[in-house]
Amino acid sequence: MENTDSRHVISVILENESGALSRVAGLFSARGYNIESLTVAPTTDPSVSRMTIVTSGSNEVVAQITKQLNKLIDVITLVDLTDGSHIERELLLIKLNRNSQAKHDKIEGLVREYGARFLDTSDGTHIVELTGSGSALDAFLDKVDKSVIIELVRTGASGIGKGSRVLSY
Amino acid sequence: MELSTAFTKSLTGAEMIPKSLSDEGVQFVFGYPGGAVLPIYDELEKQDKVKHILVRHEQAAIHAADAYARSTHNVGVALVTSGPGVTNAITGIATAYMDSVPMVIITGQVPTHAIGQDAFQEVDTVGITRPCVKHNFLVKNVDDISVTIKKAFHIASTGRPGPVVVDIPKDITTVKGKYFYPKSVSIRSYDNLKNKIVDGNLIEEIVMLLRQAKKPVIYTGGGVIFSNAHEELKSLVSKLGYPCTNTLMGLGGFPGTDPLFLGMLGMHGTYEANMAMQECDVLLAVGARFDDRVIGNPKHFFREDRKIIHIDIDPSSISKRVQVDLPVVGDVKEILIRINKKLQTISNVVEHPDSVEKWWKKIEGWKNRDCLSYDRDSKIIKPQMVIEKLYELTANEEEVFVTSDVGQHQMWAAQFYKFDKPRRWINSGGLGTMGVGLPYGLGVQLAHPDSTVLCVTGEASIQMCIQELSTAKQYRLPIKIINLNNRYMGMVRQWQEFFHENRYAESYMDALPDFVKLAESYGHVGLKVEKPSDIEGAIREALSQKQRLVFLDFITDQTENVYPMVPGGKGLSEMILV
Numbered sequence: 001m002e003n004t005d006s007r008h009v010i011s012v013i014l015e016n017e018s019g020a021l022s023r024v025a026g027l028f029s030a031r032g033y034n035i036e037s038l039t040v041a042p043t044t045d046p047s048v049s050r051m052t053i054v055t056s057g058s059n060e061v062v063a064q065i066t067k068q069l070n071k072l073i074d075v076i077t078l079v080d081l082t083d084g085s086h087i088e089r090e091l092l093l094i095k096l097n098r099n100s101q102a103k104h105d106k107i108e109g110l111v112r113e114y115g116a117r118f119l120d121t122s123d124g125t126h127i128v129e130l131t132g133s134g135s136a137l138d139a140f141l142d143k144v145d146k147s148v149i150i151e152l153v154r155t156g157a158s159g160i161g162k163g164s165r166v167l168s169y
Numbered sequence: 170m171e172l173s174t175a176f177t178k179s180l181t182g183a184e185m186i187p188k189s190l191s192d193e194g195v196q197f198v199f200g201y202p203g204g205a206v207l208p209i210y211d212e213l214e215k216q217d218k219v220k221h222i223l224v225r226h227e228q229a230a231i232h233a234a235d236a237y238a239r240s241t242h243n244v245g246v247a248l249v250t251s252g253p254g255v256t257n258a259i260t261g262i263a264t265a266y267m268d269s270v271p272m273v274i275i276t277g278q279v280p281t282h283a284i285g286q287d288a289f290q291e292v293d294t295v296g297i298t299r300p301c302v303k304h305n306f307l308v309k310n311v312d313d314i315s316v317t318i319k320k321a322f323h324i325a326s327t328g329r330p331g332p333v334v335v336d337i338p339k340d341i342t343t344v345k346g347k348y349f350y351p352k353s354v355s356i357r358s359y360d361n362l363k364n365k366i367v368d369g370n371l372i373e374e375i376v377m378l379l380r381q382a383k384k385p386v387i388y389t390g391g392g393v394i395f396s397n398a399h400e401e402l403k404s405l406v407s408k409l410g411y412p413c414t415n416t417l418m419g420l421g422g423f424p425g426t427d428p429l430f431l432g433m434l435g436m437h438g439t440y441e442a443n444m445a446m447q448e449c450d451v452l453l454a455v456g457a458r459f460d461d462r463v464i465g466n467p468k469h470f471f472r473e474d475r476k477i478i479h480i481d482i483d484p485s486s487i488s489k490r491v492q493v494d495l496p497v498v499g500d501v502k503e504i505l506i507r508i509n510k511k512l513q514t515i516s517n518v519v520e521h522p523d524s525v526e527k528w529w530k531k532i533e534g535w536k537n538r539d540c541l542s543y544d545r546d547s548k549i550i551k552p553q554m555v556i557e558k559l560y561e562l563t564a565n566e567e568e569v570f571v572t573s574d575v576g577q578h579q580m581w582a583a584q585f586y587k588f589d590k591p592r593r594w595i596n597s598g599g600l601g602t603m604g605v606g607l608p609y610g611l612g613v614q615l616a617h618p619d620s621t622v623l624c625v626t627g628e629a630s631i632q633m634c635i636q637e638l639s640t641a642k643q644y645r646l647p648i649k650i651i652n653l654n655n656r657y658m659g660m661v662r663q664w665q666e667f668f669h670e671n672r673y674a675e676s677y678m679d680a681l682p683d684f685v686k687l688a689e690s691y692g693h694v695g696l697k698v699e700k701p702s703d704i705e706g707a708i709r710e711a712l713s714q715k716q717r718l719v720f721l722d723f724i725t726d727q728t729e730n731v732y733p734m735v736p737g738g739k740g741l742s743e744m745i746l747v
Contacts, residue, residue, distance in 0.1 A: 015358055019295055019307075030300050060488065067485035073304040073324060076358040169357075 005056045007036075009088060009159045012051040012069060012078040013169050016042050020074040024051065027072065033057065033065050037090075037156020048076060048169070052088075052159045076169045085162040092130045092137045094144070094152040099124055103148050114140045125150060133157075177349045182311040182342035183208035186275065189318040191218035192350035195246050197237060197615055198222070198275075199230040203250025204290060205277030208342040213248075222615065222644060225636040227254050229608035231261020232634070235270050236595050236605075236612030240570060242397065244326050245272040245612070251279055251339075252290030255297065260602060262332050263301035267599025268418060269395060271330035273321045280340035281309060294336040303331030309338070311346030319354050328359075329483040330395055367499045367507070374495060375453075375478050376511045382451035383524035384531075385411040388434065390463075391418030391598070392456015392481060392501045394591040399423070401505035402455065408512050409519065412532055414442040416457050417583055418598040425587030431532065435463040436735045437580040440540035440744060441532050443735065447472075447742040448531075454479045454493070456501045458486040460599075461737075467491055469740025480504050540733050540746060541584055549726040550701050552578060552653045556585035558704050559623060559651060562712065568620035570595060570613045574606035574630030577659035578651075580731045582625040604633030610648040611640055621649065621712065628654040628722075629678055638691040641718050649711045650720045652684060655727045663730045667745070688720035695720045 014020050021040055028035045036054040043050050055065060062080070069075050081088075098104045098121070107126070111118065116130035130140055134157060141152075161167065180188065186209050190198060199222045202210045213221050224230045227249045234245030245265075249258045255276050265272050279288040295307050304324050306317050314337065321333040379385065387409075393402050399422050406413045406429055413423045414434040423430055432439035434446050446452070446464070452475060457463070464470045467490050477493040479486075480501055487496040497504060512518055519525055543553045563569045564587070571586055573579040573596040588594045595613055597605045610624040631652055641648055653659075661676040685695030694717050698707045704723070711719035732747035 019299075022296070023299060026299055060492070064485060064489060071483070071485055073356065073359050 005058055006062075007054065007056045007082065008062050008065075009081040009086065009157060010053045010055065010066065010069070010078055011081050011159055011161075011167050012053065013048050013076045013167060014051060014072075015074040015076065016047055016049045017074060020049065023072050023074055024053070024069065027068055028055075031064075031068060033061065039156045039158050050167075052157055054157050077167060079161065079165075079167050081159045081161055084165055086159050086165065087162060088133055088157040088159045089131055090134055090137060090157045091155045092140070092152065093119075094128050094130075094141075095150040096126045096128060096144070097124065097148045097150055098126050100148070103145055106145065107148070110140065110143055116140065177347040179345050180348040181208070181212075181345050182314050182337065183212045185311075185314045185346070185348050186318070186337070186342070187213050187216050187219050188348065189315045189350055190246060191216070193318070193322055195219050196243070197234070198246045198248050199224060199234040199237070199612070200248035201227050201230055201250065201254060203254050203277065205251035205279060205339045206248060206254075208339065209248065209275075209277070209337075221248075222611070222640070224608070224611070224640050226634065227257035228261050228604070229611070229634050229637045229640065231258050231265065231272070231274065232605045232608035233612035233615070234272055234274075235261060235265045236572060236609035237616045238265075238270050238272055239268075239595050240592050240613045241616045242592070244322055245270065246275070247272065248275045250277040250290065251294070252292045254290075255292050255294045259297065259301065260604075262298060262334070264597050264600045264602040264605060265332045266301045266303065268597065269330050269391060270332065271325040272332040273318070273325050274332060274334045275318075276334055276336045278307070278336045278338040281338045282340070284338065294334065298334045301332075302334050305334035305336065307336045307338075308341060311341045311344050314341070314346070315348055315350045316354065319351050320356060323354050323356070324359060329486075365498065367497055367504055371495070371497060372504070372507050372511055375497065375508055376515075378451055378476055378478060378495065379409060379453060379508075380515070380518055380520045382411070383521045384448060384450040384528045385409070385453070385525065386445050386449040386451075387411050387413040387453045387455065388416070388446060388457055389413065389419045389422050389455040390416040390457025391422075393419055393422035394456075396456065396482070396501040397591070398456070398502035398505050399591045401502055401509060403427075404509050405505055405512070408509065410525070412445055412529070414438070414446065416463050416598070417596070419457060420583060420594045421588035421591040422456075424589040426589055433583050434741075436465070437584065437731050437733065438735075439584070440538045440733055440746065441535035443733070443741045443744060444535045445532055447740070450475055452477045454481075455505070456481060458489065459491040461490070464491065465735045465739055465741045465743070469743070538746070542747060543729070547701065547726065550698065550704065550723055552581050552655070552723070552725045552729055553585055554701060555651060555653060555704055555723050555725070556581050556625065558708055559625075560586045562705070562708050563621060563623070566621055568617060569593065569623065570617060570620055571623045571625060572596065572606050572609035572613055573624070574626040574633075575601045575603045576627050576630055577663065577729075577731050578625050578627045578630075578653040580660075581653070584731075603630040606630055607634050607637045607641070607648070607650070610650075611637060611644070611646055614646040614648055615644065622646075623649050623651060625651045625653070627659055628652055628656065628681055628684070629658040635687070638688065638693060638718070642692045645716070646718060647714065647716055648718050650688075650718070652720065652722045653725050654681075654684070654722050655725045655729070656681065657727055660731070666730070667734070667736065684720055684722040688718070693718040693720055695722065697722045697724065699724045
């Protein structure tokens with residue numbers, strides 16, 4: 001019964017209550033499950049939050065993860081987005097040094113190529129924003145000259161099912 | 170929840186708590202007062218519907234409430250103060266959580282404005298209890314108290330039961346708010362998991378698989394007891410004539426004296442139960458979870474040609490350690506009723522009676538191994554003999570409850586005492602908490618004042634909650650303590666003998682108290698028993714003292730081990746035998 005680890009994106013609707021996030025985070029650490037990223041925010045219904053968890057594990061482990069999540073009293077419903085077609089996006093904010101014109105020209109080219117945006121220019125720095133799949137962000141970062149990166153921050157992935165795949169409650 | 174004022178009353182938060190408990194029908198609340206809960210205690214004192222039982226340590230309050238719940242099918246209730254009251258309660262809460270016991274624990278908290286200030290006796294109760302409760306609440310508004318308590322009872326007692334903590338800051342117990350105790354509550358994120366009807370085709374499939382079995386085993390756990398499905402299990406097993414085995418938590422779910430019963434299975438299960446479990450071709454698992462103490466190494470347990478049907482109310486218990494072929498999520502009782510109904514319509518239920526007969530012959534062969542034998546002519550008291558005598562002398566009583574602590578004595582009690590009814594065997598299975606035995610006795614004796622309550626313990630375990638001898642005195646609880654005193658932490662000693670080359674590191678119990686004098690100093694009766702020929706007389710004497718707690722201190726063989734034993738990490742059929 002060989003079974004290799006695979007990546008899963010789980011979307012969770014849960015009660016928007018204090019402590020709900022730590023119940024989820026605590027579950028992952030207590031049971032030793034992997035957690036690559038976790039994002040959460042309220043939705044149009046202020047009584048609930050929607051969470052996207054990126055995890056990896058064998059089919060058995062991922063089945064346990066979804067069962068254990070469902071067992072949490074605050075969890076209303078969930079879906080494993082990787083079971084079907086879906087879209088994932090994450091956000092990158094990167095602060096770059098613009099002292100060198102040559103390097104700056106190269107950055108401008110990359111920003112155009114990847115559909116990124118300049119958000120701020122101050123104190124000899126640029127802040128660039130890029131939204132995309134994790135791999136698109138990785139590809140972009142690969143091409144940025146490391147010597148101009150001052151700092152960067154990435155959110156985890158947010159995911160949503162395509163077409164009629166709707167996580168309703 | 171919108172409430173019309175006609176149904177609400179204005180009460181202080183503290184007044185609401187005993188009121189909610191009495192509206193819920195709670196009989197006892199086990200607890201210990203302290204600063205943060207003083208207003209609640211003040212109100213408890215003013216009413217007489219809910220009786221408060223004062224223990225000597227918060228851990229014992231939780232254990233006693235837990236045993237009350239296990240022995241009655243009601244929710245156990247405890248009340249402790251903030252900070253150390255809560256940290257002392259944790260062992261009790263984790264014990265109840267591991268064994269799925271329905272409980273509501275009300276904890277005092279420092280005033281709302283002081284939360285997060287490192288206030289005196291402040292601890293993050295919701296945070297510290299989170300991993301060992303089914304759910305917990307911090308009540309921030311006095312108007313929410315009664316509904317939150319109702320929700321706690323609802324969550325604790327439905328689905329797979331478990332403990333629920335309600336943390337109540339002191340300031341909201343002193344202000345007035347609206348009181349309304351709802352008859353029922355709905356929780357959208359919880360109730361949608363319940364009441365999923367099991368598909369009729371699945372019932373057909375289970376019945377088909379059971380009928381086709383050639384080497385069947387029915388293996389059941391605590392789920393049968395919690396769902397009150399013992400009668401349905403008995404009819405199913407009797408109708409099929411298949412062998413049945415129980416886990417430690419499941420003992421009493423099927424009659425221990427029934428010829429179809431193979432005894433307990435697992436690490437210290439019988440040879441026949443473990444061999445049958447390993448070699449069966451169809452396994453029906455009911456309200457049990459294939460844990461490490463039950464099936465040993467799952468890789469060794471795996472068999473290509475065995476079909477497993479697993480009925481459990483908790484989906485996460487299914488295919489967790491062992492992949493099953495037919496998962497059935499739902500209430501054990503309801504599903505067994507449907508299986509039985511289906512079987513009733515069939516005349517020849519067993520399709521391969523010859524094979525099943527051959528299977529029974531094989532099992533008889535395993536039984537003949539007499540795996541629980543011990544030296545009955547020993548000059549030193551053998552602990553097994555004490556339990557056997559205890560069973561002999563109490564078997565005819567209508568209502569006997571046995572609580573135990575954790576260790577060798579627990580296993581001997583499980584092996585040698587035959588439980589014909591559910592909820593009579595009260596012990597800590599999952600967490601394995603030493604010290605539960607005596608407080609468990611308190612809870613059981615309060616719930617069943619006219620019944621015989623036996624507490625089988627050892628000299629190490631009993632000392633972990635020995636202070637409860639005082640509680641037993643205060644409430645006149647005539648528990649019979651059976652102390653199997655071998656001057657060692659017996660199970661630790663056994664593992665050291667088997668796996669650490671007889672190096673008995675820190676397992677010798679030096680400087681033991683004189684238990685007879687200790688019992689007497691608490692106002693009880695103590696008896697020391699040193700000869701096998703005195704066992705029966707001492708037990709008879711203890712049983713005749715209907716109004717008194719009797720502490721029987723049996724000086725037993727230090728070298729006795731529990732057999733059979735499946736060493737950790739080994740397969741079920743790889744037992745060490747006597």
